[in-house]
Every structure is written in C-alpha cells, then in structure tokens.
Amino acid sequence: MISAFAQFYFVEFLITAITGLAVSLIPYMTERSIVFGVRIPSGMIYNSKLTAMKRIYTLSVIAVTVSAIIVSYALRYTVYPVIVSTPIVIAVAFLIYLPMHLRVAAMKKDMGPIEGDRTVSAMVASGGLKSFPWLYSLPGLVLIIAMFAVGIVYYPRIPVMFPTHYGISGIPNQYSEKSIFAVLFMPTISAIITAFLFVLAVAIWRTSFRLDYGVDDPVSRARIFRSRTVKFMLLVSAFVDSTFLISAFTEWGIIGPFNLMVITLPAVLIVVAALLLFASTGQMGSRIRIKEGNGAADQRILAGEVKDDDKYWKAGVLYVNRNDGRIFVPKRFGVGFTMNFGHPAALALLGAILSLPVILLILIILKL
Amino acid sequence: MSGDLIITLDPNSETPLYRQIYSQIVEAIASGRLLPGDRLPSLRVLAGVLDINYHTVNEAYEMLRQDGFITLMNRKRYIVSPRKADDEKKKHILEELQESVIKAAALGISYDEIDSMTRKFFNGGDAH
Numbered sequence: 285m286i287s288a289f290a291q292f293y294f295v296e297f298l299i300t301a302i303t304g305l306a307v308s309l310i311p312y313m314t315e316r317s318i319v320f321g322v323r324i325p326s327g328m329i330y331n332s333k334l335t336a337m338k339r340i341y342t343l344s345v346i347a348v349t350v351s352a353i354i355v356s357y358a359l360r361y362t363v364y365p366v367i368v369s370t371p372i373v374i375a376v377a378f379l380i381y382l383p384m385h386l387r388v389a390a391m392k393k394d395m396g397p398i399e400g401d402r403t404v405s406a407m408v409a410s411g412g413l414k415s416f417p418w419l420y421s422l423p424g425l426v427l428i429i430a431m432f433a434v435g436i437v438y439y440p441r442i443p444v445m446f447p448t449h450y451g452i453s454g455i456p457n458q459y460s461e462k463s464i465f466a467v468l469f470m471p472t473i474s475a476i477i478t479a480f481l482f483v484l485a486v487a488i489w490r491t492s493f494r495l496d497y498g499v500d501d502p503v504s505r506a507r508i509f510r511s512r513t514v515k516f517m518l519l520v521s522a523f524v525d526s527t528f529l530i531s532a533f534t535e536w537g538i539i540g541p542f543n544l545m546v547i548t549l550p551a552v553l554i555v556v557a558a559l560l561l562f563a564s565t566g567q568m569g570s571r572i573r574i575k576e577g578n579g580a581a582d583q584r585i586l587a588g589e590v591k592d593d594d595k596y597w598k599a600g601v602l603y604v605n606r607n608d609g610r611i612f613v614p615k616r617f618g619v620g621f622t623m624n625f626g627h628p629a630a631l632a633l634l635g636a637i638l639s640l641p642v643i644l645l646i647l648i649i650l651k652l
Numbered sequence: 653m654s655g656d657l658i659i660t661l662d663p664n665s666e667t668p669l670y671r672q673i674y675s676q677i678v679e680a681i682a683s684g685r686l687l688p689g690d691r692l693p694s695l696r697v698l699a700g701v702l703d704i705n706y707h708t709v710n711e712a713y714e715m716l717r718q719d720g721f722i723t724l725m726n727r728k729r730y731i732v733s734p735r736k737a738d739d740e741k742k743k744h745i746l747e748e749l750q751e752s753v754i755k756a757a758a759l760g761i762s763y764d765e766i767d768s769m770t771r772k773f774f775n776g777g778d779a780h
Contacts, residue, residue, distance in 0.1 A: 406660040407701040409693040492693050492701045495658075503658055591663075591703055608700025609693075624700075 293360060295548045297353050300369045302555045304349025306562055307377045311338035313566045313619050315496040317590050320381060321600015321617045322388040325395060326497070326589060333391070337384050345377045352376075378601075381617065385600045405591050408506045409492035416489050417511065420518035424478045427525035431471035431532055442467060442536050450534075470535065473644065474528035480640075481521040484612075485514045488621055491612045496568055497590055505569025512565050513620060516557070523550040567619045596626075657686060657693070661702055669704055673712035678721055681732055682773040692722060692730040 317323055319334050320341075328334065352369040447456030448466070460466045489510065495502040527550045533539045534547075565572055596605040603613050606626040611633065615622045623630040659676050661669055680686040692698075695713060699706040713730055716722045720741065722730045737745065756766060 404660060404662050405702040405704070406658065407698075409657040409659075409697070409701075412690050492697050494701055503656075507656065593703055605700055607696070607706065609696025609698075610700050 291545050291548075293357070295545075295552060296369065297357070298552055299555050300353055300356075300373060301349060302559050303370050304345060304352070304373045304377075306559050307374060308342045308345035308349065309563065310618055311341055313562060313571065314617060315568050315570050316499055317496050318567075318616050320385040320388045321597060322385060322392055323590055323592055323594050324388065324392055328392065328395060331391070334388065337387065341380055341384055344380045345373070348376045348380075349373050382599065385617075389594070389600075404497070404589070406495040406502075407492050408495060408503060408510075410490050410510070413486065413489065416486065417515050417518065420515045421482060421485075421521075423522035424482075424518065424525045427522060427529050428471060428475050428478060431474060431525070431529050432468065434538070435468050435471055435532065435536065438536055438538060439464075439467060446535055446537065448535055467536070469647070470528050470532035473647075474525050474532075477524055478521045481517055481524075485517040488517070488612050489514050491610055491621070493568070493614050494590070494593075496570065499570065500574045502568075504574060505572050507569075508572055509565055509567070509569035512561060516561055519557070520554055523554050526550050562619045565619070568614055659698070659702065661704070670708050670711040670715070673698070673709065674715050677712070677716055681721055681735070686732050688732050688734045690732045692732070694728065694730075 311320065316329060317326070319328070320337070324334075352373050356369040442462055444462050445459045446462060446467075447458065448460040448469075449458030450456050491510075493506060493510075495506060499505065527547060530539070530547055563571065594600075596608075597603055597616055601615075601617050601622075603616075603622060603624050604626040605624055608624050608626065610624050611627050611630045612621045613624055614620075623634065625631065625634075657677070657680050659673060661672050663669065665672065667675075677686070677692070686692075692713070693701075695706055695709045698709045702709075713722065717724055717730070720737070721733055723733050725731050753766065
C-alpha cells in the first residue's frame with residue numbers, strides 16, 4: 285500500500301509535469317501571426333531566428349519543470365506542504381518568455397510597421413445563446429442536486445459531531461457540530477463555484493474576437509475553439525462538483541475512509557484533459573485540422589495582414605484597452621481567454637475572484 | 653451556421669468603414685446568419701475588436717436603425733428587427749432595385765448573372 289504522503293507527492297508532481305509541458309509548448313499553440321506576444325507581419329512568420337527562439341524556450345521550460353520536480357522531491361521531508369512547484373515553473377517560464385518577447389518586438393520594429401495596403405480587420409461575434417451547449421451544464425447540475433438531496437435525506441443519520449477536515453494521512457483532525465449550515469456547507473460552495481463558472485462560460489460564448497490571417501478557414505477555427513473552450517469549462521465545473529460530492533459524502537460517513545487519491549483524481553483528470561484540448565485545438569483553433577474544401581474563407585481575410593494591436597498588450601500578455609467593450613479576450617501567449625484590464629467590469633471581476641478565498645475563509649471561520 | 657456575425661474591414665477601400673459595417677450586417681440579416689431577435693455586439697465591443705473609432709460603429713448602427721434593420725432596446729441593446737417592410741419602404745426599395753436592374757441591363761449584364769447573385773438571399777435558394 286502506497287502511503288498517503290507518497291500519493292500526495294505523486295499527484296503534485298503529475299500536475300507540475302503536465303503544467304510545465306503545457307507551458308513549454310505555448311509558442312507552438314498561438315495564432316500564426318503572434319510570436320512571443322508580438323503581432324508579426326506575414327514576412328516574419330518563417331524567420332529562422334524565431335524558430336530557434338521557440339525551440340530554446342520550450343527546452344528551457346522543460347528543463348525548469350524537471351528541476352522543480354527533482355528539487356521538491358529532494359525537499360519532501362523538510363518543506364511541507366509543497367504545492368509551490370507549479371507556480372514556480374509558471375513564474376520562471378515567464379522570466380524566460382520576457383526577453384524573447386522584447387527581442388521579437390525589436391525585430392519587428394526593424395522591419396517597419398505592419399500598416400500597409402493589405403491591413404484588414406475581421407471579427408466573429410456570437411449572435412446569441414440559442415446554440416449554447418446547454419447539455420454540457422447538465423452533469424454539474426445533476427451532481428449539485430444529488431448532493432443537496434442526499435444531504436437532506438441523510439441528515440438525521442449524521443452524528444452530532446462529524447469530521448470536516450482531514451490530515452494528509454486520511455485521519456480526521458477537525459470536527460464540526462451538526463447543523464443544516466455545517467452539513468450543507470460543501471454543496472453550497474460547490475453550487476456557488478458552478479454558478480460562477482457557468483456565468484463565465486456564457487460570457488465567453490458571447491464574446492467577439494479577431495481572426496487570424498494566412499490560415500485556412502479562420503472562421504471555423506474560431507468557432508470550434510470557442511465551442512470547445514466553453515464545453516470544457518462546463519465539464520470542469522462538473523469535475524469540481526464531483527470532488528465536492530466525494531468530500532461531502534466522506535464527511536457525512538456515506539463513503540469512506542478518506543482517500544486522497546480519489547479526492548485528487550478529478551484535478552488530475554482536468555489537467556490531462558486541458559493538455560489534450562490545448563494540444564489538439566491551439567489558440568483560436570490554430571492547431572485544428574481543417575478538411576480540404578471546407579474553407580469557405582473570405583478572400584479578404586486570406587489576403588490581409590492583421591492590424592497591429594501590440595500597443596494594447598503590455599509585455600504581450602496583459603490586455604489593457606479602455607475603448608474595447610469586451611471583458612474577455614483570447615490570450616496572446618497561451619490558450620484560452622484573459623481579461624481586458626482596461627474594462628471596469630473586468631477589474632471588478634478580478635476583485636471578486638481574489639476575494640473569493642477570503643469569503644470562503646470567513647465562512648469557514650463562522651462555521652467553526 | 654446561424655448566430656455568428658462576421659465583419660471584415662478594409663481600411664484602404666473607397667467605401668467608408670461605417671458603410672462596410674452597414675452592408676455586412678444587412679447581408680448577414682438577408683442570408684439568415686442573423687435572425688430577428690438576435691442581439692448585435694455593443695458599440696464598444698465592435699469598436700474594440702475591429703480597433704476603430706466608437707463613433708464609426710455608432711454611425712453604422714444608427715443608419716441600420718433608421719433603415720429599420722435593427723431596433724434599439726433600453727438605450728444600449730441593438731436587436732435585429734422582424735423581416736418586414738411597410739408599403740412606403742417596399743415601394744422605395746423596389747424603385748431603387750428597378751433603377752439598378754435597368755442600369756445592369758443597359759450595361760449588358762445577363763439575367764442569369766443577376767439571378768445567381770440574388771437567389772441565395774431568398775427562401776428556396778441555396779441560403780444557409
């Protein structure tokens with residue numbers, strides 16, 4: 285039998301390894317006209333210096349990931365709990381990215397401005413929620429309803445003092461006095477997180493974005509990308525709910541004993557699914573294989589250059605545009621969406637996300 | 653696929669930007685990509701994505717509204733209007749159309765060319 289401690293490290297290393305791999309592959313996942321966060325003219329796409337820089341970045345980040353895992357394994361008995369290796373890999377990857385971003389920006393400057401007689405802007409905007417993948421929100425909803433239903437039905441059988449926190453070895457180290465609030469705490473938090481992710485998914489479904497050029501059928505790519513991203517978000521919330529369901533059922537004594545492997549399995553599955561989605565889709569669908577003859581692309585899109593929008597992207601990663609009504613925009617260096625930090629609602633949302641752990645903490649303190 | 657609006661702007665075209673936006677939205681409505689009741693992106697969203705002036709988008713939307721293609725709800729939501737024209741508007745459009753068709757005929761453009769161009773916007777054609 286593997287010890288709980290070993291299981292914990294296994295999960296931790298697995299998440300670090302997968303995250304590190306995903307971050308290392310970013311240069312190959314972005315839109316073709318964006319390299320290290322810089323919008324490049326089509327004349328630069330096949331530049332050999334850029335190809336070499338991408339390779340250096342990828343190999344460096346893989347090396348950092350491997351080192352982080354080795355170091356945190358070596359420190360396993362001294363530093364506890366070690367949940368910092370993933371953030372460290374991400375931070376170091378950014379430090380590798382930054383000089384490359386500046387280098388590409390300088391190379392582009394030498395080539396002169398993109399603005400020319402081939403500059404075109406194109407966008408896709410969602411018309412509405414009629415085609416929203418509602419079905420994908422069903423698993424999460426079923427899990428939440430199941431949690432509340434079981435919690436209420438099982439309530440009389442829950443002991444007056446029941447375990448609400450477990451040590452790494454799986455032995456309860458904290459108990460709560462039975463009350464409706466304490467018993468239904470897990471389902472409530474789960475419902476709040478699900479509702480939050482659902483609102484985000486709807487917002488992303490409705491967002492508009494710019495198209496890339498020089499690729500077949502950027503319109504279909506953008507649509508498939510948006511659709512997969514939204515479906516993934518909805519399934520992530522179902523995975524989160526299943527973690528809460530397992531935790532709640534363990535607390536209530538329906539299943540048990542507490543098993544770290546089972547509880548962290550959804551997290552591992554999410555990260556693996558994210559990597560697969562990431563590699564098969566790419567940012568804005570750049571990696572999707574489009575069938576021949578399917579590309580009913582607008583000739584104007586194929587012939588054009590993308591209008592230069594570098595001035596809105598700080599360090600190539602932070603989007604700040606006060607004149608843009610969007611809250612969510614596709615990432616430049618990465619796969620998925622980021623926020624427009626020039627939009628008041630985005631700043632409010634950021635505040636809400638950051639205050640969520642604080643609210644949770646207050647709730648936990650109130651509960652005790 | 654219905655529901656998605658695609659707008660492509662060419663800043664070097666002789667057609668002004670607001671006019672390019674106007675005609676592409678009208679075309680999206682005609683081809684069924686935008687349906688009555690669909691909501692258009694807000695002025696600020698369109699201006700942001702296309703990286704153009706807010707007032708340019710406003711000009712296009714205002715023209716679409718005056719021509720009856722879209723309706724302004726609650727001062728900020730632009731909704732695609734039902735597809736129907738009153739008698740006066742119908743008369744006006746048909747007159748315009750007649751003038752264009754006469755010019756086309758005079759310039760030797762064949763009936764088949766006009767037919768294949770117009771067919772996709774009407775039911776029973778190859779509308780998507």
